[in-house]
Amino acid sequence: MRRLWRSVLDALTPYDAGPSLEALARELGRSDLVRLSANENPLGPSPRAMAAVAREAGRIHLYPDGGSTALREALARRLGVGADQLVVGNGADELIALIAAAAFEPGDEVVVPEPSFEPYAISATLAGARVVPSPMAGYETDLADVRRKVTERTKAVMLCSPHNPATTIIRRAPLLAFLDALGVDPPLVVLDEAYSDFCDDPDYPDGVRLLPRYPRLVVLRTFSKIAGLAGLRVGYAAASAETIDRFNRVRAPYNVNRLGQVGALAALEDQEHLDRTRRLVLEERAFLSTELTKRGYVFPPSQANFLLIRVPDPAALRARLLKAGILARDGASIGFPNHLRVSIGLPETNATLLSLL
Numbered sequence: 001m002r003r004l005w006r007s008v009l010d011a012l013t014p015y016d017a018g019p020s021l022e023a024l025a026r027e028l029g030r031s032d033l034v035r036l037s038a039n040e041n042p043l044g045p046s047p048r049a050m051a052a053v054a055r056e057a058g059r060i061h062l063y064p065d066g067g068s069t070a071l072r073e074a075l076a077r078r079l080g081v082g083a084d085q086l087v088v089g090n091g092a093d094e095l096i097a098l099i100a101a102a103a104f105e106p107g108d109e110v111v112v113p114e115p116s117f118e119p120y121a122i123s124a125t126l127a128g129a130r131v132v133p134s135p136m137a138g139y140e141t142d143l144a145d146v147r148r149k150v151t152e153r154t155k156a157v158m159l160c161s162p163h164n165p166a167t168t169i170i171r172r173a174p175l176l177a178f179l180d181a182l183g184v185d186p187p188l189v190v191l192d193e194a195y196s197d198f199c200d201d202p203d204y205p206d207g208v209r210l211l212p213r214y215p216r217l218v219v220l221r222t223f224s225k226i227a228g229l230a231g232l233r234v235g236y237a238a239a240s241a242e243t244i245d246r247f248n249r250v251r252a253p254y255n256v257n258r259l260g261q262v263g264a265l266a267a268l269e270d271q272e273h274l275d276r277t278r279r280l281v282l283e284e285r286a287f288l289s290t291e292l293t294k295r296g297y298v299f300p301p302s303q304a305n306f307l308l309i310r311v312p313d314p315a316a317l318r319a320r321l322l323k324a325g326i327l328a329r330d331g332a333s334i335g336f337p338n339h340l341r342v343s344i345g346l347p348e349t350n351a352t353l354l355s356l357l
């Protein structure tokens with residue numbers, strides 16, 4: 001018999017994103033369903049992004065700019081890096097896959113805190129690399145353990161800050177000590193900053209600013225969260241020009257579509273919407289945190305746009321929330337049994353959530 005499929009696929013289960021919001025709303029018979037399970041933007045997309053997408057609609061018969069040049073140049077100006085230090089992807093998800101395609105080979109090791117955002121381990125496994133899990137210390141990334149797991153076979157370390165789903169950050173001093181301890185020939189250190197825009201801890205380091213000092217650092221960011229463009233699929237990686245050149249060799253020629261490119265560019269320039277989103281998330285996060293603490297709930301202090309709350313019976317609570325039109329994520333499916341992960345919503349949604357807890 002001809003063996004068609006790679007044996008590595010046997011060990012993988014497809015990423016379960018759950019039913020679409022529309023399918024779920026139909027199934028439950030309610031059009032007002034609010035999804036607090038995917039860490040989306042409660043305010044919706046930037047109005048300027050919507051207008052830009054509408055303007056571009058008449059040009060979708062034309063291939064997009066394969067290099068996302070205008071967006072990269074705008075990002076480069078904003079971040080103070082060269083445009084050749086950036087690659088734009090079809091969501092940060094694609095960039096995780098690009099890292100694996102460009103760097104990982106059978107026999108390589110990839111150190112991944114566990115639990116973590118699932119695509120890190122999936123991409124590494126797909127590439128034939130061996131995932132070396134580093135257990136979290138409760139809700140914190142255990143950098144000392146990660147460091148101990150780095151060997152000469154380690155190709156990359158996948159760090160996430162703020163962490164999904166644990167909501168905690170890696171602070172500046174421990175991160176720098178960790179990077180320094182890796183020495184002069186370190187593996188790639190991927191710092192996934194998908195939720196960085198929601199941090200208000202002064203000890204949160206800006207990964208992009210560390211690039212000159214640590215040339216093997218790869219910083220991931222996304223327009224899905226703060227900019228509210230999850231449906232357009234746009235993210236980017238910032239790294240050394242040499243690293244970005246390698247990623248460009250493995251990406252598809254037109255990986256980011258026209259609507260994504262113009263939408264992201266407009267969202268980047270819509271400071272008002274970015275500020276409004278940040279303000280809302282920070283205010284509501286503080287409010288929810290205070291109220292939950294008053295009610296005796298235990299959860300790590302969040303630096304993201306979601307909370308990971310310890311609850312006695314997540315399935316029952318999830319069902320109760322669903323009845324009220326709120327969709328939350330059961331922590332058991334993301335490595336935190338007896339927890340519920342809920343995105344910060346609009347004030348009225350958060351009030352309903354509290355009334356049901």
Ligand SMILES: Cc1ncc(COP(=O)(O)O)c(C=O)c1O
Pocket residue numbers: 038039090091092093094117160163164192194221222223224230233234235
């Ligand atoms: C930590 C983390 N990284 C990356 C992503 C993927 O972002 P994108 O929507 O840009 O693919 C997510 C999405 O939820 C995430 O939580």
